[in-house]
Amino acid sequence: MSEHKYTGPIAGLFQKLADKMGTDVYFVNFLILMFFTIFEVAAVYVTGLSVNTVWAILIGVGIIKVYGIAGFFMHLKGDPIIYTRTAVFPLLFAALMLWGIGLSNPASIMDLPGWCTPDWDYSYVTN
Amino acid sequence: MSGHGLHDVDDEIWMKTVIIGAVIIGIGAVAFTIFTVGLGSVMHGLWDDTIEPYEIAHADYVDAKDEFHLAEDRWVNDGSQNTGVFAEDYHQTEKSLEEAEEKYETAEHNKEQAHLSYLTWTVAGKTIMVMTFIYGAFYIISGFFNSIRPEDNGHEGGYGDDHHGSASPILMATGLLFFMMGFPGLVDTAKSMLGIDIAANYGGFAISSIGSVILIIGIGNWWREDLVGAKEQIALGKPFGGQHIRKAGMWVFLISEVMVFATFFSAYLRMRTGWCTQWAVDSGRCTTVDTITASDLLRHDIMTLLPGAVNTFALIISSYTIVLALKTSKNVDWKPSETKWVRKLLPTRQKAVRNYLIATVLLGSLFIVLKIIEWSHLVAEGFDIGTQAGSIFFIATGAHGLHVFIGLLVMLFMIFKADTVGYDEKNGQGIEYFGLYWHFVDLAWVAIFPAFYLY
Numbered sequence: 001m002s003e004h005k006y007t008g009p010i011a012g013l014f015q016k017l018a019d020k021m022g023t024d025v026y027f028v029n030f031l032i033l034m035f036f037t038i039f040e041v042a043a044v045y046v047t048g049l050s051v052n053t054v055w056a057i058l059i060g061v062g063i064i065k066v067y068g069i070a071g072f073f074m075h076l077k078g079d080p081i082i083y084t085r086t087a088v089f090p091l092l093f094a095a096l097m098l099w100g101i102g103l104s105n106p107a108s109i110m111d112l113p114g115w116c117t118p119d120w121d122y123s124y125v126t127n
Numbered sequence: 128m129s130g131h132g133l134h135d136v137d138d139e140i141w142m143k144t145v146i147i148g149a150v151i152i153g154i155g156a157v158a159f160t161i162f163t164v165g166l167g168s169v170m171h172g173l174w175d176d177t178i179e180p181y182e183i184a185h186a187d188y189v190d191a192k193d194e195f196h197l198a199e200d201r202w203v204n205d206g207s208q209n210t211g212v213f214a215e216d217y218h219q220t221e222k223s224l225e226e227a228e229e230k231y232e233t234a235e236h237n238k239e240q241a242h243l244s245y246l247t248w249t250v251a252g253k254t255i256m257v258m259t260f261i262y263g264a265f266y267i268i269s270g271f272f273n274s275i276r277p278e279d280n281g282h283e284g285g286y287g288d289d290h291h292g293s294a295s296p297i298l299m300a301t302g303l304l305f306f307m308m309g310f311p312g313l314v315d316t317a318k319s320m321l322g323i324d325i326a327a328n329y330g331g332f333a334i335s336s337i338g339s340v341i342l343i344i345g346i347g348n349w350w351r352e353d354l355v356g357a358k359e360q361i362a363l364g365k366p367f368g369g370q371h372i373r374k375a376g377m378w379v380f381l382i383s384e385v386m387v388f389a390t391f392f393s394a395y396l397r398m399r400t401g402w403c404t405q406w407a408v409d410s411g412r413c414t415t416v417d418t419i420t421a422s423d424l425l426r427h428d429i430m431t432l433l434p435g436a437v438n439t440f441a442l443i444i445s446s447y448t449i450v451l452a453l454k455t456s457k458n459v460d461w462k463p464s465e466t467k468w469v470r471k472l473l474p475t476r477q478k479a480v481r482n483y484l485i486a487t488v489l490l491g492s493l494f495i496v497l498k499i500i501e502w503s504h505l506v507a508e509g510f511d512i513g514t515q516a517g518s519i520f521f522i523a524t525g526a527h528g529l530h531v532f533i534g535l536l537v538m539l540f541m542i543f544k545a546d547t548v549g550y551d552e553k554n555g556q557g558i559e560y561f562g563l564y565w566h567f568v569d570l571a572w573v574a575i576f577p578a579f580y581l582y
Binding site for chain 1: 366367370374375378379381382383385386389390392393394395396397400406409410426429432436439440443444446447450451454559562563566567569570573574576577581582
């Protein structure tokens with residue numbers, strides 16, 4: 001874990017904040033993660049927000065937290081690009097699973113026994 | 128003394144783990160006595176105190192309801208709907224019924240709250256005791272096994288410095304095999320011992336116990352090899368050429384972990400999109416609720432969401448403490464803080480690393496204790512693994528909890544290593560590689576918490 005300076009639009013912002021506070025990027029990242037977790041929990045209790053707005057907030061906060069943890073704590077921002085590629089590789093399959101299984105026909109979970117025991121015509125066996 | 132690693136380690140050092148293990152089990156016994164026996168008994172007494180008022184309130188409510196229905200019948204049959212003694216009687220009993228219902232609901236709420244308070248303390252004590260027993264068993268069995276092994280004086284086996292062959296994976300796999308083979312018997316026997324009406328299966332219990340011991344010895348052997356240390360191996364071929372093999376291996380392992388959790392999420396999404404939950408009703412996607420999810424029971428009250436919310440913060444803080452442990456181990460210019468209490472907590476670089484790791488273990492242990500408490504509350508409210516919503520919730524959060532617990536067992540060794548040979552700029556990457564796993568566990572929670580607790 002080297003103490004190199006982070007650059008780029010978002011990581012650079014973390015670095016600027018750290019420099020301003022006289023601390024390191026990890027501490028800034030920790031504070032940001034704590035803040036957004038409070039924000040995430042609070043969003044559920046704020047009255048007047050539609051469920052879709054809450055859902056959007058949860059996803060948005062989730063993306064920020066994943067960026068903070070994977071980018072800085074897991075050091076993907078400072079490590080060779082091969083580690084980022086390795087980390088992204090399973091996400092393609094995970095996205096496929098979420099799309100192909102998770103968001104496919106909702107009723108099919110109840111129809112699963114039907115899939116396993118299709119209405120097969122066995123007459124050709126006896127004939 | 129182990130001769131051909133990075134560190135010279137006397138086998139006697141391992142006896143220290145036996146003492147630490149005994150102390151940890153002692154702490155667990157004290158926690159059990161305080162929480163389960165002490166506070167649990169007090170809370171059970173308070174719970175008992177609410178049962179009689181509840182039964183009285185329930186009986187009063189039933190009586191009031193009967194009287195109301197009688198008055199209603201009399202009034203309707205009387206024919207003079209708005210006047211007369213029957214109408215007055217009807218309104219009087221209606222008022223009495225409302226009062227009785229309110230008292231009944233209050234008494235029921237008090238009884239439920241007292242029951243949940245009792246569960247909180249008693250489950251906390253039992254969980255801490257079981258966890259510390261497992262921690263202690265790891266330290267004692269592994270330490271004792273390593274302390275009685277013959278001294279390794281270097282290259283007796285003809286291995287060169289580059290040799291990294293290890294029997295640990297085979298030992299651990301064999302132990303796990305026996306553990307899983309006997310696991311149903313272990314569960315039946317444990318239930319039988321807890322007084323549940325199930326026949327004990329001592330054969331399975333014995334096989335599972337032997338498996339546990341072999342597994343712990345395998346892990347102990349791994350501990351020994353890591354404590355002595357070895358030269359870090361560098362990958363030669365593409366795509367990780369020039370990188371540490373252990374780090375690349377950890378990332379490849381994390382790929383498989385992403386897929387494991389992706390299966391839980393895709394299954395959950397598939398189920399969830401087919402349910403008519405309160406959330407779906409609020410979104411206008413359906414009209415009648417047909418499924419109660421864990422989040423329906425947890426997210427509406429800050430007190431029920433508290434364990435999950437505290438756990439989220441605990442994991443984030445623990446992610447930061449492990450970063451601090453790594454940063455401290457790599458920092459050759461590390462100096463104690465000028466603040467007195469910080470200097471007391473972190474007096475030297477070696478102790479600072481150890482104490483950051485201890486903080487991480489404590490936060491991880493808090494996570495497990497709160498999770499089990501939360502589960503006990505959900506089960507008490509009728510949300511168990513027998514329902515479709517319960518099954519995916521307990522499997523997904525349970526798999527995550529198991530990952531946390533395995534991480535804690537690995538960290539036990541890291542604390543011992545930090546306390547004995549220490550972590551520095553030469554071997555600190557061990558913390559980095561473990562940190563990758565620990566941060567991944569945090570990442571998985573980043574997805575699990577909103578999906579299962581808030582949504």
